Amino acid sequence: MTKQDLYSLLQGRMSDLTALSDSIWGFAELSLQEYRSAACLADFLENEGFTVERGIAGIETAFCASFGSGKPVIGLLAEYDALDGLQQEAGAMYPCGSGGCGHGCGHHLLGVGSVGAALAVKAYLEEKGEGCGTVELYGCPGEEGLASKAFMAREKLFAHLDAALSWHPGDENRVFTGSNQTSLQVLYTFHGIASHAAETPHMGRSALDAVELMNMGVQFLREHMPRTDSVHYAITNTGGVSPNVVQPEAAVLYMVRSDTVPHAKDLLSRVDKIAQGAALMTETTLARRFLDGTADIVPNAVLEQLLYNNLVEAPAPVYTAEEQRYAAALYATYPHSDSPQPIHEGVVPYIHSDEHDYGSSDVGDVSWLTPTSQILTVTYPAGSPGHSWQNVAIGKHSVAHKGMIYAAQVLGCTVVDLFEDPTLLTAARNEWQQKTANGYTCPIEAGVTPCII
Ligand SMILES: [Zn+2]
Missing domain, CATH: 3.40.630.10 (Zn peptidases)
Structure with missing residues (x-):
């Protein structure tokens, strides 16, 4: 042929x-x-x-x-x-x-x-x-x-x-x-406690605060990453549209990239620590779900x-x-x-x-x-x-x-x-x-x- x-x-x-x-x-x-x-x-x-x-x-x-x-x-x-x-x-x-x-x-x-x-x-x-x-x-x-x-x-x-x-x-x-680039995707979901934001704020624990603190932590991480690496995120759940409710659940999807799979995994473990820190600071709990990855x-x-x-x-x-x-x-x-x-x-x-x-x-x-x-x-x-x-x-x-x-x-x-x-x-x-x-x-x-x- x-x-x-x-x-x-x-x-x-x-x-x-x-x-x-x-x-x-x-x-x-x-x-x-x-x-x-x-x-x-x-x-x-x-x-x-x-x-x-x-x-x-x-x-x-x-x-x-x-x-x-x-x-x-x-x-x-x-x-x-x-x-x-x-x-x-x-x-x-x-x-x-x-x-x-x-x-x-x-x-x-x-x-x-x-x-x-x-x-x-x-x-x-x-x-x-x-x-x-x-x-x-x-x-x-x-x-x-x-x-x-x-x-x-x-x-x-x-x-x-x-x-x-x-x-x-x-x-x-x-x-x-x-x-x-290698790319890894992880969904971080924070669970807090709903409460009236004005009358009983001390009773609430904000999952949205945890998402914001996590994002802020990652902003500081960016200066100390290898130049090959990058991190992107999307807030997939803001916890609702009512400002007068302490948000009981919020989620952020992260995409972590580096030149190799082992390097991307190293970077992801640093992002994981920041998520844990955000949960600790806000007295919320964290559910981490690894979604997918590409080499x-x-x-x-x-x-x-x-x-x-x-x-x-x-x-x-x-x-x-x-x-x-x-x-x-x-x-x-x-x-x-x-x-x-x-x-x-x-x-x-x-x-x-x-x-x-x-x-x-x-x-x-x-x-x-x-x-x-x-x-x-x-x-x-x-x-x-x-x-x-x-x-x-x-x-x-x-x-x-x-x-x-x-x-x-x-x-x-x-x-x-x-x-x-x-x-x-x-x-x-x-x-x-x-x-x-x-x-x-x-x-x-x-x-x-x-x-x-
Ligand atoms: Zn395509």
Whole structure:
């Protein structure tokens, strides 16, 4: 099977794949509640002849679809969760949502693009015959919150893979290089005693005071943290709207980031002490609930170079005048000082990096268990803000569909290259072994299970 055959195969499946991503765009389900989206992807793959295992790692909306037999085993990662508050009309040129959920990060495309790659690899494996290798597509729910891949990694789901590949919708065609941050999320809930704030204040113990004191303590901590670290918070429960009631319950959600899992755990233990101090000062009690965590990414130059070669070789999208016009209309709705054109064409030159970016992703946990790499392809206008109404509006447009098929072509060809030339996998593994010599520390605390908050 030539790469040209693979490109044609995916072009031929364009209408099936776009129908699938359009359905998931419409479902717009939140983290760990992607019941219809996960079922739709799993059913599609099952009908295509994949063996599907649902509810893996104890997560209802996680699944694994595999095809083929023998080594090597290559993993493809799929996501399909949406974001709250971003509902939008498809094709809109101004914000006109009504507050529901929307695919502001393009995960309806992400999941289906990986499915497309899996279809192409299946066709290749059928041609090669039995025992030539296996492709496994992992349906990974909840990337936007309550990230599932670390829970799946804790069960060692990716450890047997020879490599894993993924992609993400974006505004440029490029290889994802460099690392990012470990991130841990903990919910601190303080319990006090309600009382009349004027008549019997001495009887009350304020949970809201505890939240405020905790936040103040963390403000002082910030000056004495390594420069790699950061801490963010959201008060999720202020204890009610009545100032004349001493608030009996209040909660604050913290996100703690550092360059490695052990460093993030060290920082979290300092935040824990501040929470305990706030409870002591206010004579409240503290309930601490660890929610989720993601590890930093281990970059892999061998896989990145291979992905880059395929990005350059595959037929990049060519846009019609109508597509250019729609991209320009969205582009006009946000500040875009560093983007001279409404849509980026071509491939960004690849320069490998091991630097840590400031964001986080649960692809990091996969990368600690097997050599892993990712690409981004254009599905949005240049400079379009992440998690924005613009990204939701363009999600069912042919600009988005073209970027998704392009990603499927690049991932599919990269998997075929890995099957055809095992020395690439050896080189990728050698690099990975050096970079992971300290071993994987799962960011998830013992006994914690995925939960919807
Ligand atoms: Zn995303």
